[in-house]
Amino acid sequence: MTELRDLFEAAANSAPPPSRLVADELYAAGRRRRRRQTAANFAVAVALVMTAGTGIAAMVSQERSVRGETGVGRQSVPGVLPHGGERIRWAGAADARHLYLSMSTQPRCATGPCVKTVVQLVGSDDGGRTWSDRGGPIDAASFEVLGPSRLLAVVLHGSQRTLQTSTDGGRTWHMLDRVPPVAAVPTGSIAMCWPEPNKAASPCRMHALDPGSHRIAPLTNQPALTLSDDVRVEESAGRLWASGIDPPTGRPGVAVSRDAGGTWSTHVFADAPSCARDRCLAPYLATGDGATGYSVVVGAQHRAVYRYVDDGSQDGGSWQRVSGADSVPADQSRSPQSFVTSDGTHVLFESVPQRDRDLDGYRWWAAGSDGTYEAVEPDGLPATVYPIRRTSDGWFYTTSYDDEVLYGSTDGWHWSPVARGS
Amino acid sequence: MRSHEDEDRRQFSEYFTARREVVRHSAYLMCGDWHWADDLTQAAFIRVASAWHRVRDPQALDAFVRTCLVRTYLSETRRVWRRRERVVAEMPDVAGGSDDAESVARRVVFAQALRQVPPRQRVTLVCRFYQGLDVAETAVALGCSEGTVKSQTSKGLATLRKVLGDALSVPVLAGATGGKE
Incomplete structure (x- = not known):
């Protein structure tokens, strides 16, 4: 007779892997949780008192909608970020509600040397209305948002870099386990680029990351390119897009996979502008909702734009040079940035000096139906912003490096501040 | 002299060390995945840590961490039906014992x-x-x-x-x- 408890005991003791949990870290997380609860309770009490004092008048006063929060609610002013006066180092979003920023933690950076990579991650689950610290200061080279509460960080340990994931919105982090290669990126996993272990200086290789189980596996078939250093791999319309350099020719190219990384179709831009003296740069990719993608290749003097069109061929599509982009001025900064608006319009960046100010900004050029580009001014978007990013559900966002404001847009044409630093 | 905070931290560490594997194994039996079990264990002990100043009786602590574990798991399974990503191509599991x-x-x-x-x-x-x-x-x-x-x-x-x-x-x-x- 087999006792039921014996069966449970045997199942529970089936070679468990070593635990990553550390008492001190959990205790610190618990203390932070308690402080948040205390603060929230206090805020609720204050809100109740204020509501009673101000009455219904405050609820019916004229309020201005903050774009990018459609369906979230209305508020009179954009959210105010914690750590007032600190710089925004990075911005990421899973959608219009789940937003993340990394804030500088080193005020003395303005006056002397400091470790700029030590940042405080802050997050908002209500479209930028309220923000909270996520964990403590962290020494991270970069972050990526993988889902509403799932994040990826490249964490620095001196000269070493490790990948860590969070499944609770950045409050706690997990190291990744490397597992054997897989043929394709499984459903629920994410394609990403990362060097092989102990080869930090080598080009990155395509991997499948499962943020839930904290496992990372290299893909069996790799794109035939020396991939760019971007950790996140562009994904749209069921395609993976990877940019890099063709090893034999040294020319820029793009590899596209229609089967989750199982096979790759590589195109090398042989007619791209001549490269700078040192080396060619990997193309800058921009995609929208559909299967159309844009690749901007910047050479020593000129830029070229290529458009990927799904033509139903065996390879799935082909790249065509967009001649109309040749008329867009090539700036000295060799800006490769571009984005695709919700209506499918391709918009190029041109770096231009700001009048009476000691910094550069951008001018935007939008492609017309005839393939020519014309200067445009997206409503509400200042010239001094970082590259514009788009969430998988089509929300656009960027931050201003001039006044530390997070901007959002539902279509790429009309922009509003979502949160500001002070 | 050891501060009150240090003493709390030490006591929590001792309790965690003593009970971690028990909680983790229970979590594994519930969810069937060691990584998920680690997450559930973590969530349960974080709640214990946040309430450490209120709960001191070891018997009460065991019941409290058990309740946290069970409810965290059930809460996540409710979300799982709607949102949890399912991995189709299974990664290799951890090797068994001898x-x-x-x-x-x-x-x-x-x-x-x-x-x-x-x-x-x-x-x-x-x-x-x-x-x-x-x-x-x-x-x-x-x-x-x-x-x-x-x-x-x-x-x-x-x-x-x-x-x-x-x-x-x-x-x-x-x-x-x-x-x-």
Whole structure:
């Protein structure tokens, strides 16, 4: 007779892997949780008192909608970020509600040397209305948002870099386990680029990351390119897009996979502008909702734009040079940035000096139906912003490096501040 | 002199070290995945740490961490049905131990059978037959009535019996819905 408890005991003791949990870290997380609860309770009490004092008048006063929060609610002013006066180092979003920023933690950076990579991650689950610290200061080279509460960080340990994931919105982090290669990126996993272990200086290789189980596996078939250093791999319309350099020719190219990384179709831009003296740069990719993608290749003097069109061929599509982009001025900064608006319009960046100010900004050029580009001014978007990013559900966002404001847009044409630093 | 904060931290560390594996194994039986079990254990102990200043009795602590674990898991399973990403191509699992083939096979069959039991019934079985709780203690952990615990136990065992057949003998199941009351 087999006792039921014996069966449970045997199942529970089936070679468990070593635990990553550390008492001190959990205790610190618990203390932070308690402080948040205390603060929230206090805020609720204050809100109740204020509501009673101000009455219904405050609820019916004229309020201005903050774009990018459609369906979230209305508020009179954009959210105010914690750590007032600190710089925004990075911005990421899973959608219009789940937003993340990394804030500088080193005020003395303005006056002397400091470790700029030590940042405080802050997050908002209500479209930028309220923000909270996520964990403590962290020494991270970069972050990526993988889902509403799932994040990826490249964490620095001196000269070493490790990948860590969070499944609770950045409050706690997990190291990744490397597992054997897989043929394709499984459903629920994410394609990403990362060097092989102990080869930090080598080009990155395509991997499948499962943020839930904290496992990372290299893909069996790799794109035939020396991939760019971007950790996140562009994904749209069921395609993976990877940019890099063709090893034999040294020319820029793009590899596209229609089967989750199982096979790759590589195109090398042989007619791209001549490269700078040192080396060619990997193309800058921009995609929208559909299967159309844009690749901007910047050479020593000129830029070229290529458009990927799904033509139903065996390879799935082909790249065509967009001649109309040749008329867009090539700036000295060799800006490769571009984005695709919700209506499918391709918009190029041109770096231009700001009048009476000691910094550069951008001018935007939008492609017309005839393939020519014309200067445009997206409503509400200042010239001094970082590259514009788009969430998988089509929300656009960027931050201003001039006044530390997070901007959002539902279509790429009309922009509003979502949160500001002070 | 050691500060109050340091003393709290030391006591928590001692409790965590003593109970981590027990909690983790319970979590694994509930969810069937060691990484997820780590997350559940982490969530439970973070809640314990946040309430450390209020709960000191070891017996109460065990019940508290058990309740946190159970409710965190059940909460996540409710979200799982809607949002949790499912991995289709399975990554290799962790290698097994050095047991003989028969015990390994029995363990695998039981683990597979356990995964076919719905989450709430599975938690009930883990509380009753792995953690050795009586009906009343299980009801407290799940936040439900004792009658619900009995019915969940009965249904869970029925599922196990259906999948395992003769591997789970009748005497084991006899009166299991009553347990030590």
